[in-house]
Amino acid sequence: MGAGPHLTARMGAGPQYNSASGGWPPFDSTYGAGPHCNTCYISAMTALPATFQNWFHSKGWSIHPHQQDMLDRADAPSLLLIAPTGGGKTLSGFLPTLIDLADGTHEGMHTLYISPLKALAADIKRNLTTPVEEMGLPITIDERTGDTPATRRKRQRADPPNIFLTTPESLALLVSYEDAPRMFKGLKRVVIDEIHALAESKRGDQMMLALARLQTICPDLKRVGLSATVEDPAAIAHLMARHPDPCEILLADPGPAPDIQMLRTEEAPPWSGGGAAYAIPAVLEEVRRHNTTLIFHNTRAQAEIFFHNLWLANDDSLPIGIHHGSLDREQRARVEAAMVRGDLRAIVCTGSLDLGIDWGDVDLVIQIGAPKNVKRLVQRIGRANHRYNAPSKALLVPANRFEVVECVAALEAVLEGTLDGDPRGQGPRDVLCQHILITACAGPFDEDVLYREFKTAGAYTSLTRAQFDACLDFCATGGYALRAYDRWQRLIQRPDGHWQLRDPRAAQRIRMNIGTIQDTDTLKVRMRRNRGGKPLGEIEEGFAATLTPGDTFLIGGQIVKYEGLRDMTVEVSRDSAKKPKVATFMGTKFATSTQLSDRVQQMFTQDSWPELPPHTAEWLRLQREVSQLPLPGRLLIESFPHDGRAQTAIYGFAGRNGMQTLGLLLTKRMEELGLNPLGFLATDYATLIWGLDQIDDPAPLFDRAAIEKGLETWLGGNAVMKRTFRASATIAGLIERNSPQARKSGRQATFSSDILYDTLYKYDPEHLMLDVTREEAMRGLVDFGRIEEMLDRVEDRIDHRVLSRVSPLAAPLMLEMGRVPVKGAAEEKLLADEAARLMETSGLAQITPAPSHKPKWRVGY
Amino acid sequence: MNGCEFSLQGARLSALGSGALWWPEEALLCVSDLHLGKSERMVRRGGAALPPYETRDTLERLEAVINACQPATVVCLGDSFDDLGAALALGQEDRLWINRLQAGRRWVWIEGNHDPGPVDLGGSHLAALHIGPLAFTHIAQATAVGEVSGHYHPKAALHARGRTISRPAFLIDTARVIMPAFGTYTGGLRSETDVLNRLMQPAAQAIMTGKTPVALPMPR
Incomplete structure (x- = not known):
C-alpha cells in the first residue's frame, strides 16, 4: 500500500472534466416537456433582458421552461420548485435576482441564499461569479459560513453584499445581532437551496424561524425554495410558506427514469454484516469502467472499512478518495477540489456528499448496503448524472443476504416512483x-x-x-x-x-451555543507533534476511552496507532498493522422505512422469486420449508434452542429503533413473568431474545396495556431517553456546549447531563424539557410509533413456531453485532468479577484490605 | 454497612457505596465536595438555569447516610458550598434541614477553594482537622501522610467485556485517601489524570462507588 491512500500523493491521470461552462448545470435546447404548475394561473412571460439573452446565446444555451416559469412568478410571496438534480435549479432561483440587480441601482443586500452545506455555498459563489463577470453585472457576492474569517464577517455586517450566501446556523447567528435590521435592509428575496434536505430536520425549523424574523424586518421579502424530487411537495410548501400566505409549487419535468440495478456477483453475499467486502472486486471493475463513481455507505465506519479494503485490492492504483463528516476539514476540501478537477475515479463517501454539489462528471453511483429508505436512494442516484436528459445510472450492492431482498424491494419502489416518507408533526x-x-x-x-x-x-x-x-x-x-x-x-x-x-x-x-446539529463528544485526532501534528479528523470520546496506547484504528483510510491523549487531542502515529479497530462515529443508523418494510413482507407472499439471485431465493424457500416466512398482517415468532439458550426471534418489521425498543420492553416483561431473559439484539426486521426459559405462549408478552405501561416506567431511566434529553436540552439552552471559559484539561467542573435528567425526573417530572424529550424519543430513537403500528397491524394474529433448531431466517441474527445484555443485577456482577480479576492479576489482592498494616509498603514516603 | 474496608496509618476506615467515608472507631462520617447551591451560582453568573433541586437531593442522600451510621462527628471536607454566595442564598427550608442534621453531633466544615470563609450555619469552620493519625483537609499535599482529602472528584473507569463502567471513586494508598465528590451536581476527574497519578503511589487502589463499592487497582 506504500505511502497509504493519500490523495495528493496518488493522483493519477484521471479524465479531465471540462469546466468550460463555469460549472453551471448545463442548459439544454432540446428540453421538451413543459413544467406542470399545480396552481395554474398563467402570468405574462417575463422577457429575458438583452444582456442575458446574448450571454445565453454565446454559450449556445436556451432557457429551461421551468426557469422561465420561475421568472414569470418572481412576485409570488413563496414559490417552490421541484426539479431533478441537474435541471438548472439553482439558476432558476437566481435569474430573477440577477435581472433585478443588473441596473446597479439596488443598495445593500438583495438576495439571501441559504444552503444546508457550507461546501454548497462556496460552490454556488464560484458558479455565480462566472456569469456575473462575463455579463459585466454590477453585483457583489459573498458567502458566510462557520469557516469565514472574523475580519470578513465584520466587513459583511458593515457593508453587506448584494447576494449573500450562508447556512441556517450562520443565519440564526446573524439575526441574533442588534444590527440585523441594518444588515438585511432592502432584502427582497431569499433562495433556499436543497430545501428537501432541511425539511424534516431541526435545522429547517430553525431556518424558518429565522426567516420569520427577517420577514418582520423586511415585510416584502419573497421566498423561493429549490428542492429535489420529493414524495410530498405540499409538505415542503407548507413548511416554507409565510402563513397564512400560500406557497405555489412548480414541478419541472422529472427527466428520464433512472437506470438502477442490483450488483449480482458469483459469490453470495454473507449472512450478516454491512461491510460488503465480498463485492470489492466487482466494485473495482465498475470503477474501472466508468469515469467517476460515487460509492455511498450508510455509516462512516463502514465507509472507512470499505475504503481500506478497496485500497488493498486496488492493484491499478486508481485514484480513489474518501469523504465523510468526521474527517478533517482540510482533508475534505482536498478531496472536493480533486473531485471537481476530475482527478478522482471514485469517492467512498457517506451522507456528507448527499447534497447537490456540482461534482462534475459523475457517471455512476454505487450504494453499498440497503438504502434504508427509497427517497434517499433516489437522491443519491440523482447525484450520478448532471446531464439533464440522460438517465442516471446506479448500482445497489447488498451487504448481506437479507439486504438482497431489501434492495430488490427498493428497486421496485423506485421504478414505480413511490417515495416513502412519514408525515412530521408540529415543530419541536x-x-x-x-x-x-x-x-x-x-x-x-x-x-x-x-x-x-x-x-x-x-x-x-x-x-x-x-x-x-x-x-x-x-x-x-x-x-x-x-x-x-x-x-x-x-x-x-x-x-x-x-x-x-x-x-x-x-x-x-x-x-x-446557536445551532441544532448535535455532535456527540468527539476528540480531535492528530499525528504526534514531533511528526508534524497533522490533523486527521475526529473520533467519538467513548471510542477514545476504549483505546490503550499501541491500539491501532482506521481514520481517513489510514491505519494509525494510538499514542496517548494530550490536551484533549488524540495523538497517533502511522502504523502498518493489518487488522485495525474501526473508529466509531456518531451513528447514522437509519431505520428502514415503513414502506420498504411492507414491500419486503409483500415479497414474502410470492410463490417463487425469479427476481432474486438463486442463493437468496433458495434461502427463502428453505425458510418456508423449515418454518414459514413472515406474512403481512401477521407476526411470526420462532422459538428454538441454540448455544445452550432458549432463543426467540420476533419478526416485527418495525425498523431498527423500534425493534430495539421492543427488545427492551419484551425482556422487561419477560423478567416480570419469570422467563429469565439474558439479552437481546435488534435489526430492522427482527428482535432476537435469548434467555434461560423457553417461551411457550408469546401472546401474553404482547399485551398492549402491559407494553405501554412498561414503556412509561422504562422511559424513566434508560440511556436512549438520556441521550435524547441531552440533545434537546442543549438546543433549548439548558446545557451549554461552549462556554466563554474554554475547557481545560481537567473536567471535574462539568458533570453529565444524565444527572440533570435524573434530577428532573425525580423532582419535577412535569417539566417542559421532559415533555419535549418524551415527544422526541417517541418519534426518534424509541420509535414507539412503529411498535404501535406493528401492534395495530397484527392484532392477535401471531404465528408461533417452535423449532428444534435455528431457522434459515434466524441464522443471520446469530451473527449480528450489537448484543444488549439485560441490565440490573448483571452489571454489578460483571463489575465485581472484573475488579476481582484485576486485583488478583495485579497482586493487589494479597495486600487487601489493609495495606498500611504492613509498614514495608510505606516505601518512599 | 455497605462499605469497602481499608486502613490508613492504622485507622480502620470504610469507603461507603454512597461516596461517604466512615470511621467506626471515632464514629466519624466524612463527605466531600457537596457543592450545595451550584445551580444558584450558575444562574447568578449568567449561565443556564439548571434544575434547582441539587441541594435537596444532596441533603437527602446525606441524611440517609447519617441515619444509617449515626455518627458523633460529621466532617464536610470542603467545597460544601459552590461559593459563599450560594451558602448565603440557601433557602430557609434547606437551612433548617442542615440544622436538623447537625443536632446532637459535632459538625465540622473544612474550608475549600470554593468556600474559603465561614458560613452562618451551625458547626465549626476549620482549615484542617487532625484526629489521631489522620488529617482531614480539602486539597491533598504531596508530602502528607495519613491524609483524607477531596477536591479532585476522582472517578475510575473499568472496561469489562466491551462495556466501560465509569463511576466516582475513592483513591487510596498507604499515605492518603482522596474522596469522590458527594454532591449531586458534580462531575469527575479520571484517575488517569497526571495530577492524580503524581499524588498516588504505584500500588494505589480505586474503590468505585455504587450499590456495592468495588476495589480495583487504580486505573492509570
Missing part, C-alpha cells in the same frame, strides 16, 4: 426555546408579536399560546415547579412589558 419546542433566546439577544421583544411571528412558520402554525408561554417561561426562569431563581431570571420583563436579557453579557454565551 427545543428549537423554539433557542429561537426565543436568539430573539432576546437582538434586543427587547414583545411576547405577543413574537408569538404571532412564530405562527407564520409552517412547522409552528398549530403552536398554542399555552405552549408558547411555557417555552418563554422556560427561557426566562427555567420553568421549574420550584421557583428558586426569581432574582436571577435569564429574561426579565421591562416596565413596558417587553422582555430582555437580565445580563446583556449572556448574549455572548447564547450566540456561542
Whole structure:
C-alpha cells in the first residue's frame, strides 16, 4: 500500500472534466416537456433582458421552461420548485435576482441564499461569479459560513453584499445581532437551496424561524425554495410558506427514469454484516469502467472499512478518495477540489456528499448496503448524472443476504416512483426555546408579536399560546415547579412589558451555543507533534476511552496507532498493522422505512422469486420449508434452542429503533413473568431474545396495556431517553456546549447531563424539557410509533413456531453485532468479577484490605 | 454497612457505596465536595438555569447516610458550598434541614477553594482537622501522610467485556485517601489524570462507588 491512500500523493491521470461552462448545470435546447404548475394561473412571460439573452446565446444555451416559469412568478410571496438534480435549479432561483440587480441601482443586500452545506455555498459563489463577470453585472457576492474569517464577517455586517450566501446556523447567528435590521435592509428575496434536505430536520425549523424574523424586518421579502424530487411537495410548501400566505409549487419535468440495478456477483453475499467486502472486486471493475463513481455507505465506519479494503485490492492504483463528516476539514476540501478537477475515479463517501454539489462528471453511483429508505436512494442516484436528459445510472450492492431482498424491494419502489416518507408533526419546542433566546439577544421583544411571528412558520402554525408561554417561561426562569431563581431570571420583563436579557453579557454565551446539529463528544485526532501534528479528523470520546496506547484504528483510510491523549487531542502515529479497530462515529443508523418494510413482507407472499439471485431465493424457500416466512398482517415468532439458550426471534418489521425498543420492553416483561431473559439484539426486521426459559405462549408478552405501561416506567431511566434529553436540552439552552471559559484539561467542573435528567425526573417530572424529550424519543430513537403500528397491524394474529433448531431466517441474527445484555443485577456482577480479576492479576489482592498494616509498603514516603 | 474496608496509618476506615467515608472507631462520617447551591451560582453568573433541586437531593442522600451510621462527628471536607454566595442564598427550608442534621453531633466544615470563609450555619469552620493519625483537609499535599482529602472528584473507569463502567471513586494508598465528590451536581476527574497519578503511589487502589463499592487497582 506504500505511502497509504493519500490523495495528493496518488493522483493519477484521471479524465479531465471540462469546466468550460463555469460549472453551471448545463442548459439544454432540446428540453421538451413543459413544467406542470399545480396552481395554474398563467402570468405574462417575463422577457429575458438583452444582456442575458446574448450571454445565453454565446454559450449556445436556451432557457429551461421551468426557469422561465420561475421568472414569470418572481412576485409570488413563496414559490417552490421541484426539479431533478441537474435541471438548472439553482439558476432558476437566481435569474430573477440577477435581472433585478443588473441596473446597479439596488443598495445593500438583495438576495439571501441559504444552503444546508457550507461546501454548497462556496460552490454556488464560484458558479455565480462566472456569469456575473462575463455579463459585466454590477453585483457583489459573498458567502458566510462557520469557516469565514472574523475580519470578513465584520466587513459583511458593515457593508453587506448584494447576494449573500450562508447556512441556517450562520443565519440564526446573524439575526441574533442588534444590527440585523441594518444588515438585511432592502432584502427582497431569499433562495433556499436543497430545501428537501432541511425539511424534516431541526435545522429547517430553525431556518424558518429565522426567516420569520427577517420577514418582520423586511415585510416584502419573497421566498423561493429549490428542492429535489420529493414524495410530498405540499409538505415542503407548507413548511416554507409565510402563513397564512400560500406557497405555489412548480414541478419541472422529472427527466428520464433512472437506470438502477442490483450488483449480482458469483459469490453470495454473507449472512450478516454491512461491510460488503465480498463485492470489492466487482466494485473495482465498475470503477474501472466508468469515469467517476460515487460509492455511498450508510455509516462512516463502514465507509472507512470499505475504503481500506478497496485500497488493498486496488492493484491499478486508481485514484480513489474518501469523504465523510468526521474527517478533517482540510482533508475534505482536498478531496472536493480533486473531485471537481476530475482527478478522482471514485469517492467512498457517506451522507456528507448527499447534497447537490456540482461534482462534475459523475457517471455512476454505487450504494453499498440497503438504502434504508427509497427517497434517499433516489437522491443519491440523482447525484450520478448532471446531464439533464440522460438517465442516471446506479448500482445497489447488498451487504448481506437479507439486504438482497431489501434492495430488490427498493428497486421496485423506485421504478414505480413511490417515495416513502412519514408525515412530521408540529415543530419541536427545543428549537423554539433557542429561537426565543436568539430573539432576546437582538434586543427587547414583545411576547405577543413574537408569538404571532412564530405562527407564520409552517412547522409552528398549530403552536398554542399555552405552549408558547411555557417555552418563554422556560427561557426566562427555567420553568421549574420550584421557583428558586426569581432574582436571577435569564429574561426579565421591562416596565413596558417587553422582555430582555437580565445580563446583556449572556448574549455572548447564547450566540456561542446557536445551532441544532448535535455532535456527540468527539476528540480531535492528530499525528504526534514531533511528526508534524497533522490533523486527521475526529473520533467519538467513548471510542477514545476504549483505546490503550499501541491500539491501532482506521481514520481517513489510514491505519494509525494510538499514542496517548494530550490536551484533549488524540495523538497517533502511522502504523502498518493489518487488522485495525474501526473508529466509531456518531451513528447514522437509519431505520428502514415503513414502506420498504411492507414491500419486503409483500415479497414474502410470492410463490417463487425469479427476481432474486438463486442463493437468496433458495434461502427463502428453505425458510418456508423449515418454518414459514413472515406474512403481512401477521407476526411470526420462532422459538428454538441454540448455544445452550432458549432463543426467540420476533419478526416485527418495525425498523431498527423500534425493534430495539421492543427488545427492551419484551425482556422487561419477560423478567416480570419469570422467563429469565439474558439479552437481546435488534435489526430492522427482527428482535432476537435469548434467555434461560423457553417461551411457550408469546401472546401474553404482547399485551398492549402491559407494553405501554412498561414503556412509561422504562422511559424513566434508560440511556436512549438520556441521550435524547441531552440533545434537546442543549438546543433549548439548558446545557451549554461552549462556554466563554474554554475547557481545560481537567473536567471535574462539568458533570453529565444524565444527572440533570435524573434530577428532573425525580423532582419535577412535569417539566417542559421532559415533555419535549418524551415527544422526541417517541418519534426518534424509541420509535414507539412503529411498535404501535406493528401492534395495530397484527392484532392477535401471531404465528408461533417452535423449532428444534435455528431457522434459515434466524441464522443471520446469530451473527449480528450489537448484543444488549439485560441490565440490573448483571452489571454489578460483571463489575465485581472484573475488579476481582484485576486485583488478583495485579497482586493487589494479597495486600487487601489493609495495606498500611504492613509498614514495608510505606516505601518512599 | 455497605462499605469497602481499608486502613490508613492504622485507622480502620470504610469507603461507603454512597461516596461517604466512615470511621467506626471515632464514629466519624466524612463527605466531600457537596457543592450545595451550584445551580444558584450558575444562574447568578449568567449561565443556564439548571434544575434547582441539587441541594435537596444532596441533603437527602446525606441524611440517609447519617441515619444509617449515626455518627458523633460529621466532617464536610470542603467545597460544601459552590461559593459563599450560594451558602448565603440557601433557602430557609434547606437551612433548617442542615440544622436538623447537625443536632446532637459535632459538625465540622473544612474550608475549600470554593468556600474559603465561614458560613452562618451551625458547626465549626476549620482549615484542617487532625484526629489521631489522620488529617482531614480539602486539597491533598504531596508530602502528607495519613491524609483524607477531596477536591479532585476522582472517578475510575473499568472496561469489562466491551462495556466501560465509569463511576466516582475513592483513591487510596498507604499515605492518603482522596474522596469522590458527594454532591449531586458534580462531575469527575479520571484517575488517569497526571495530577492524580503524581499524588498516588504505584500500588494505589480505586474503590468505585455504587450499590456495592468495588476495589480495583487504580486505573492509570
